[in-house]
Amino acid sequence: MITSTIENYIKQIYLQQQENKSKLLPMGRLAAAMHVVPGTATAMVKTLADSGLVEYEPRSGIRLTHGGEQLALHVLRRHRVLESFLVEVLGLDWSEVHEEAETLEHAVSDKVLERMDLLLNRPQFDPHGDPIPTAKGQIKKIRLVPLTDLKPGHATIIARVADQDPAFLQFAEKNGLLPGVALTLIERDEQADSVQVRLQEKITVTLGGKAAEKILVRMATG
Amino acid sequence: MITSTIENYIKQIYLQQQENKSKLLPMGRLAAAMHVVPGTATAMVKTLADSGLVEYEPRSGIRLTHGGEQLALHVLRRHRVLESFLVEVLGLDWSEVHEEAETLEHAVSDKVLERMDLLLNRPQFDPHGDPIPTAKGQIKKIRLVPLTDLKPGHATIIARVADQDPAFLQFAEKNGLLPGVALTLIERDEQADSVQVRLQEKITVTLGGKAAEKILVRMATG
DNA sequence: AACTATATTTTGAATTATCAAAAGGATGTG
DNA sequence: CACATCCTTTTGATAATTCAAAATATAGTT
Ligand SMILES: [Mn+2]
Ligand SMILES: [Mn+2]
Ligand SMILES: [Mn+2]
Ligand SMILES: [Mn+2]
Helix, strand or coil: CCCHHHHHHHHHHHHHHHHCCCCCECHHHHHHHHCCCHHHHHHHHHHHHHCCCEEEECCCEEEECHHHHHHHHHHHHHHHHHHHHHHHCCCCCCCCHHHHHHHHCCCCCHHHHHHHHHHCCCCCECCCCCECCCCCCCCCCCCEEEHHHCCCCCEEEEEEECCCCHHHHHHHHHCCCCCCCEEEEEEEECCCCEEEEEEECCEEEEEEHHHHCCEEEECCCC | CCCHHHHHHHHHHHHHHHHCCCCCECHHHHHHHHCCCHHHHHHHHHHHHHCCCEEEECCCEEEECHHHHHHHHHHHHHHHHHHHHHHHCCCCCCCCHHHHHHHHCCCCCHHHHHHHHHHCCCCCECCCCCECCCCCCCCCCCCEEEHHHCCCCCEEEEEEECCCCHHHHHHHHHCCCCCCCEEEEEEEECCCCEEEEEEECCEEEEEEHHHHCCEEEECCCC
16 A cells, blocks of 8 residues: 555655765665664565566665555646645745645645646646646646756846745745746856845845755757 | 545544444444444544543444544534545536545645635535534534435425435436425325425426435425 | 244454554764 | 774664554344
């Protein structure tokens, strides 16, 4: 049986693997991401391997099987459609929907999700700019770069805000750093670890490296 | 910690107790309602008693404490608001929402529920005519009677359809037996165990006793 | 009072998910 | 190569929830 614990592990494995594709995901990394002690992750990974969801190479790490990846994409779809629904239909703030979706993603049926998806007119991205996999498990791969990779004068559009921390999301919103917003890089000071961008005439924001890395934009000039 | 298992037991204890108020609810009845073997119910009831949610009198039965009743009403509220939401906002059929709500009732936060309640304009009854407890745990007590208690010529309004079985609900809908619908009792034949009602000019429905008992109407003439 | 049928509780075992702490393996430095 | 360090795995326990089957209590009936 696929429990919500399994869904959470598989989803996390998928997300962690995205960070460093091609390499096996080490157990320690998974344990940390799941907030469990390493032994717990090892035990769970064995049952995931028995279920054919991951390939497990002891003392090196794991990788999702095709089935595991499909499951991850389904859970991710539920999560992101739910986030969109909570923002668009119920009017919650984009900073609080991640936590809500974290629980609901294990409780909504395919039928209910389909209705939400329809009501939202089949959104392709969630409120944070993350792509929503289709019901068949296809996900858009778009090449995005963090603000820290732009050169002065480069004009583009914010595509994604890559942090689920409510405090950061509230900060981003207050400063107009939302997906879809146009921006131009003014300057980047390596030494000061800072990036300054202009959103509209007269509105500029300065971010430190850590924050700037979480704001992802399209490569092509928007 | 209040698990979904606990919520399901407490809700069921409340519902079963409503059937025969004043008396203790026997363990066998609870076990049957929860679809578990009697020993399982006994074990769970002991932990519920330890948590102060029920009073347990071995070999006689149980009753909810005040705290237990409040919890039951909160779960019931979530269940019924969700059912309303699924029907009104997502357009699911009234025959399928009970099952969906059975899972979602353990996953929605107070905040999300409040938004749904607001969007629905604070409904007082769910799609089946069951009263929705307020956030503070108040529930409307309305005296309803089954069709089998009406006398010929009595005109009234359907208030509640007391069965969650999708097949019965679909049957009821197809025959216009929905909450809010006006009806007049034409005749009742004790011997034939049948009840005939008129919904509108020319539209009459005949039901056997079992089915007629599930259609509840207001006492006062509607 | 004795017997029988029914309801309830106890016992023993399984499953899932977790932690703490001990044990074992891999790797890089000197 | 030997050792220290850092991972990872193993072991032993615990909590929650369940079932099957044995044991026990209650109530109803001769
Ligand atoms: Mn989750
Ligand atoms: Mn998101
Ligand atoms: Mn439930
Ligand atoms: Mn209902």
